Amino acid sequence: MEHSIALVTGATSGLGQAAARLLAGEGWREIIVTGRNLARAKEAAAQLAAENKKVIFTPLALDLDKSSSVQSALAEIVKRGQPIDFLLLNAGLVPFKQRVLTVVGVESSQAPLIGHHQLTVGLLNANLLSLNARIVIAGAEPARGGVPMFKYTDLPAFAAKNHHGDRTAAVEALIRNGPNVKYVPNNAYADAKLIIAWWTAALARRLPSGMAVYAVSPGGATGTRVVRSAGPLLRYLFIPIVNLIPGMNQTPETAARRYLQASEFGTDVSGQFFASAQGKFSGPIELQRQPHLHDRASQEAAWQAVVNVSGADLSAAPSLSAVS
Ligand SMILES: NC(=O)c1ccc[n+]([C@@H]2O[C@H](COP(=O)([O-])OP(=O)(O)OC[C@H]3O[C@@H](n4cnc5c(N)ncnc54)[C@H](OP(=O)(O)O)[C@@H]3O)[C@@H](O)[C@H]2O)c1
Secondary structure, eight states: OOSSEEEESSTTSHHHHHHHHHHHHTTOSEEEEEESSHHHHHHHHHHHHHHHTOOOEEEEEOOTTOHHHHHHHHHHHHHHTOOEEEEEEOOOOOOOSSOOBOTTSOBTTTHHHHHHHHHHHHHHHTTOEEEEEEEEEEOOGGGGSOOTTOOOOOHHHHHHHHSTTOHHHHHHHHHHTOSSOOOOHHHHHHHHHHHHHHHHHHHHHHSOTTOEEEEEOOOOOTTSSTTTTSOHHIIIIIHHHHHHSTTSOOOHHHHHHHHHHHHTOOGGGTTOEEEOOTTOSSSSOEEOOOGGGGOHHHHHHHHHHHHHHHOOOOSOOTTGGGTO
């Protein structure tokens, strides 16, 4: 991959900002940094430029909750006309104690995937990803299970019980947190990150041959603002306890480095989910092999549900014939 132009979403704090800093250190020519509005993106770009003493950060407004904002961001990139080599879809959040929906009825922790999908599909349709581009999207360990207090939904069972076995309808219900979905914030987060892992696998099957996409958990980095909206149990009990266990937490820079590491992976592992070893939130990343992550029917259902909710699809997909 050429180290030319990178785009990092959610670069106004935490891992997105750390990743932008690391990319600058690795000699990237230009790093587009996004924030929910232009003022916040400009602030982040200015801070990064001051720290790095390099004027290579371009601010871009991108609110992933709003389709109109994604379309405006796409229009800006189209106007520039320069393809992106590394698309880092980092923005995300642990959801609120009370359920929050966007104006189009998407649960808040699911919303970044909808916006990221609109952005990615828009860039692919406009030929604005370079031929060997790398796409990395932020995942998290709860998607594979085994994380206390976080439980993902058993999709086949949920679909069978509530949607006559239709997994696409079932994923749509999870994205909208209803009908028949009880709102439990940590479980909503686990589902959001699981749907991301499935979406990644489905996208990989649709990418032109030189490109690759990976879901990557940055691992535990509680020094960021990620749980600012979460309930007290998570903030004041789970995280402080986890932080007492050696090796369960890491600096934002160490966590963000995982994204960069994955961006150097080959097309042979495109579509895979990489995260910490079982029982850990730090250390080396490993390809995740849990069977539910590799369930093709769930992956395709997740893709179709995201297409339905976002209203965005690939206009010409060279490898689509390989999908059916
Ligand atoms: N830190 C961890 O321990 C950890 C562990 C596993 C996975 N992750 C994942 O890593 C990613 C980065 O998290 P972080 O720890 O760096 O948290 P953070 O400090 O809260 O940063 C998140 C960034 O995403 C942006 N964002 C969130 N929702 C958005 C939306 N709908 N539209 C536009 N921007 C949005 C935030 O902007 P605003 O400030 O405007 O909301 C912020 O810039 C997330 O996807 C998170 O799920 C983090």
